[in-house]
Amino acid sequence: MADDHAGRNLPPLSLHIPEPRFRPGDTVDFGHFEIPAADASSRPPIDAAAEAMRGHSYGLVRVLDEDDRAVGAWDPKLSPERLLRMLRHMALTRAFDERMYRAQRQGKTSFYMKCTGEEATCIPATHALDRGDMVFPSYRQQGVLIARDWSLVDMICQIYSNSGDRLKGRQMPIMYSAKEANFFSISGNLATQYPQAVGWAMASAAKGDTRIATAWCGEGSTAEGDFHSALTFASVYRAPVVLNVVNNQWAISSFSGFAGAEATTFAARAVGYGIAGLRVDGNDALAVYAATEWAAERARGNHGPTLIEHFTYRSEGHSTSDDPTKYRSADERTAWPLGDPIARLKAHVIAIGAWDEERHAAMDRELAEQVRAAGKQAEALGVLGDGMHQPFSTMFEDVFEEMPWHLREQSAQMHAERAVSGITAGGEK
Amino acid sequence: MSDTRTMNMIQAINSAIDVCMGRDPDIIVTGEDVGYFGGVFKATEGLQRKYGKTRVFDTPITECGIIGVAVGMAAYGLRPVPEIQFADYIYPALDQIVSEAARLRYRSAGEFTAPITVRSPFGGGIFGGQTHSQSPEGIFTHVAGLKTVIPSTPYDAKGLLISAIEDNDPVIFFEPKRIYNGPFDGHYDRPVTPWAKHPASAVPEGHYRIPLGKASVVRAGEAVTILAYGTMVHVAAGVIADTGVDAELIDLRTLVPLDIETIVASVEKTGRCIVVHEATKTSGFGAELSALVQEHCFHSLEAPVQRVTGWDTPYPHSLEWAYFPGPVRLGEAIKRVMEE
Numbered sequence: 001m002a003d004d005h006a007g008r009n010l011p012p013l014s015l016h017i018p019e020p021r022f023r024p025g026d027t028v029d030f031g032h033f034e035i036p037a038a039d040a041s042s043r044p045p046i047d048a049a050a051e052a053m054r055g056h057s058y059g060l061v062r063v064l065d066e067d068d069r070a071v072g073a074w075d076p077k078l079s080p081e082r083l084l085r086m087l088r089h090m091a092l093t094r095a096f097d098e099r100m101y102r103a104q105r106q107g108k109t110s111f112y113m114k115c116t117g118e119e120a121t122c123i124p125a126t127h128a129l130d131r132g133d134m135v136f137p138s139y140r141q142q143g144v145l146i147a148r149d150w151s152l153v154d155m156i157c158q159i160y161s162n163s164g165d166r167l168k169g170r171q172m173p174i175m176y177s178a179k180e181a182n183f184f185s186i187s188g189n190l191a192t193q194y195p196q197a198v199g200w201a202m203a204s205a206a207k208g209d210t211r212i213a214t215a216w217c218g219e220g221s222t223a224e225g226d227f228h229s230a231l232t233f234a235s236v237y238r239a240p241v242v243l244n245v246v247n248n249q250w251a252i253s254s255f256s257g258f259a260g261a262e263a264t265t266f267a268a269r270a271v272g273y274g275i276a277g278l279r280v281d282g283n284d285a286l287a288v289y290a291a292t293e294w295a296a297e298r299a300r301g302n303h304g305p306t307l308i309e310h311f312t313y314r315s316e317g318h319s320t321s322d323d324p325t326k327y328r329s330a331d332e333r334t335a336w337p338l339g340d341p342i343a344r345l346k347a348h349v350i351a352i353g354a355w356d357e358e359r360h361a362a363m364d365r366e367l368a369e370q371v372r373a374a375g376k377q378a379e380a381l382g383v384l385g386d387g388m389h390q391p392f393s394t395m396f397e398d399v400f401e402e403m404p405w406h407l408r409e410q411s412a413q414m415h416a417e418r419a420v421s422g423i424t425a426g427g428e429k
Numbered sequence: 430m431s432d433t434r435t436m437n438m439i440q441a442i443n444s445a446i447d448v449c450m451g452r453d454p455d456i457i458v459t460g461e462d463v464g465y466f467g468g469v470f471k472a473t474e475g476l477q478r479k480y481g482k483t484r485v486f487d488t489p490i491t492e493c494g495i496i497g498v499a500v501g502m503a504a505y506g507l508r509p510v511p512e513i514q515f516a517d518y519i520y521p522a523l524d525q526i527v528s529e530a531a532r533l534r535y536r537s538a539g540e541f542t543a544p545i546t547v548r549s550p551f552g553g554g555i556f557g558g559q560t561h562s563q564s565p566e567g568i569f570t571h572v573a574g575l576k577t578v579i580p581s582t583p584y585d586a587k588g589l590l591i592s593a594i595e596d597n598d599p600v601i602f603f604e605p606k607r608i609y610n611g612p613f614d615g616h617y618d619r620p621v622t623p624w625a626k627h628p629a630s631a632v633p634e635g636h637y638r639i640p641l642g643k644a645s646v647v648r649a650g651e652a653v654t655i656l657a658y659g660t661m662v663h664v665a666a667g668v669i670a671d672t673g674v675d676a677e678l679i680d681l682r683t684l685v686p687l688d689i690e691t692i693v694a695s696v697e698k699t700g701r702c703i704v705v706h707e708a709t710k711t712s713g714f715g716a717e718l719s720a721l722v723q724e725h726c727f728h729s730l731e732a733p734v735q736r737v738t739g740w741d742t743p744y745p746h747s748l749e750w751a752y753f754p755g756p757v758r759l760g761e762a763i764k765r766v767m768e769e
Binding site: 134136166167168170171175177178179184185187189192194195196197198199200201202203204206207213225226228229230232233236398399400401404405406 | 483489491494496500502507521534535536537539541573597685687
């Protein structure tokens with residue numbers, strides 16, 4: 001009989017449900033984190049075999065040390081000018097987030113998402129890429145657009161869904177699309193951009209192009225099937241792609257343990273797929289720059305894809321619809337052992353004598369004014385709270401290249417309905 | 430017009446892809462087993478040899494990845510023609526089709542588009558059981574931004590597939606695998622007729638299009654309008670021949686966009702309508718057709734619209750022919766609609 005274990009006195013099974021270390025009211029102690037010294041990580045040659053660098057999926061690439069100096073093999077040795085441009089883009093992103101957050105609270109739009117504390121996970125990366133490289137972002141990579149000097153007015157018009165919104169008010173705020181900046185249309189569905197980035201990279205390679213692709217997703221989204229499909233394709237075809245995971249510890253209210261962080265690192269997903277993996281201090285702008293530069297060079301040399309985990313912390317709520325005090329300790333943000341990315345980069349440029357507190361304060365004032373002016377310019381084209389800014393007929397455009405009869409019929413019906421209600425929009429008086 | 434050759438539906442599909450690839454270097458064919466082997470149904474046979482491994486290649490077994498990668502390739506500027514080996518396997522790709530490919534033009538206000546043609550064999554009648562027999566077209570016709578095309582002959586398959594590949598919107602191209610090798614009238618106990626005996630097997634070797642959104646009147650008639658597509662066109666033709674009913678048989682060919690004018694003109698003439706598909710009944714595309722006929726032709730109708738469909742069960746293996754909407758089910762519907 002198959003049932004030969006019957007009657008044995010077996011212990012009952014138990015189900016493990018992950019639980020974060022700290023909940024609201026708890027005192028936070030991140031002492032359990034192993035933070036290696038800034039110069040501890042070796043820098044493999046860009047054509048290193050993936051199996052020869054597995055340790056990098058479990059370590060932490062760091063460049064800035066306790067004295068704010070750039071040290072070790074990963075120091076990208078950037079010019080002060082480059083460092084200051086990165087710092088400026090990071091500070092501008094933070095100023096932009098502050099203002100847009102307030103704009104949402106003032107009723108000018110429906111929704112906003114800040115990237116506070118995570119600015120270094122994409123801005124230095126964008127500096128390390130070529131502008132022609134294609135970016136497949138998630139919803140928290142506004143820093144990429146800012147690092148590519150994209151128009152703030154254009155971004156705010158999208159956030160306000162106003163008459164200047166190139167996306168015709170169709171997308172939720174921050175779901176930008178900017179083809180000219182080689183920035184793919186953002187989806188609200190998670191990790192869908194991952195296989196798309198791999199596909200773009202495969203197309204580029206198939207065509208003998210020199211441009212590479214990049215994608216970002218959060219650690220929570222690594223659980224999606226799309227993530228694993230993407231890594232399989234990337235590995236199989238050695239796609240020239242840099243795949244970033246922003247491990248900011250929290251997916252709305254679910255801590256990273258629900259994506260598997262209790263068991264291993266996110267960079268270690270690379271090990272199973274036989275591709276290069278790097279785990280990086282995501283609050284160290286120089287480390288992120290160096291890792292991206294390494295991965296981009298590897299991809300460009302036909303040595304294959306890299307998965308980069310950016311170890312960081314989401315300092316704010318998931319979005320304006322979220323209140324993190326309900327599920328995590330407020331102390332986490334201040335106790336975070338890897339500090340604030342802007343403060344660290346600022347301390348570094350001061351330490352090397354390229355910057356000082358006065359100039360930084362002046363820059364912050366200037367950036368706040370720049371954002372304020374852009375906001376004013378965008379607001380002149382309307383805010384969401386004012387109503388509907390696009391001509392109603394645009395609702396039926398772009399579903400298909402040519403509008404089929406059933407949409408023409410529905411459009412006519414909608415126009416009749418609007419006429420009955422006496423409501424017009426977007427210049428249709 | 431180029432030379433004509435006798436082709437079955439597989440050969441016609443292969444010829445369509447071949448012609449398109451020869452004209453446009455941005456067309457790329459991907460899917461499970463499509464490369465060296467040429468596909469489990471041989472639809473892509475010889476294409477890798479002819480166009481090279483970077484244009485025709487095998488993929489990992491992840492439909493989500495196949496379509497997601499195709500969306501990225503389309504964003505780059507290619508025109509991917511991925512194959513999903515069986516329509517039953519398409520569900521892991523649903524998010525990439527529904528939320529990504531179908532909506533990309535709209536959500537980016539035309540900045541990015543997804544000119545992707547997803548080819549997939551569908552339908553039953555081959556003892557494929559519940560995972561090799563389904564007809565999921567209704568899932569895709571329900572999605573804004575997708576076109577859905579289903580051919581019923583080799584000639585149509587080639588002309589429609591060329592139009593689909595050249596279309597700038599994503600197209601779901603379902604191939605009725607029961608009639609890959611010959612038309613099937615639903616009499617499973619009779620010998621199979623090869624396509625060579627059917628006039629629509631005469632297929633031009635070169636490039637031609639059949640426009641998307643145009644139905645074909647297979648047989649003109651006065652008594653009742655039968656709306657069908659794919660395999661069911663041939664089942665309906667067989668029943669019409671066997672019963673002698675003077676039915677007008679319309680092969681829809683494209684479900685979205687639908688050729689409503691041809692449907693309305695026919696039902697206004699006949700006053701009666703039967704909708705036929707192999708897919709399950711509830712919320713199937715027949716429900717949409719039935720509603721449209723009622724909306725557009727209410728005053729012409731002399732009887733309720735009849736739906737002849739598969740049952741609302743999974744596709745059974747051994748009871749396949751009790752499930753399949755064959756000649757008896759359609760014959761009974763004709764009787765009912767004519768009695769009113």
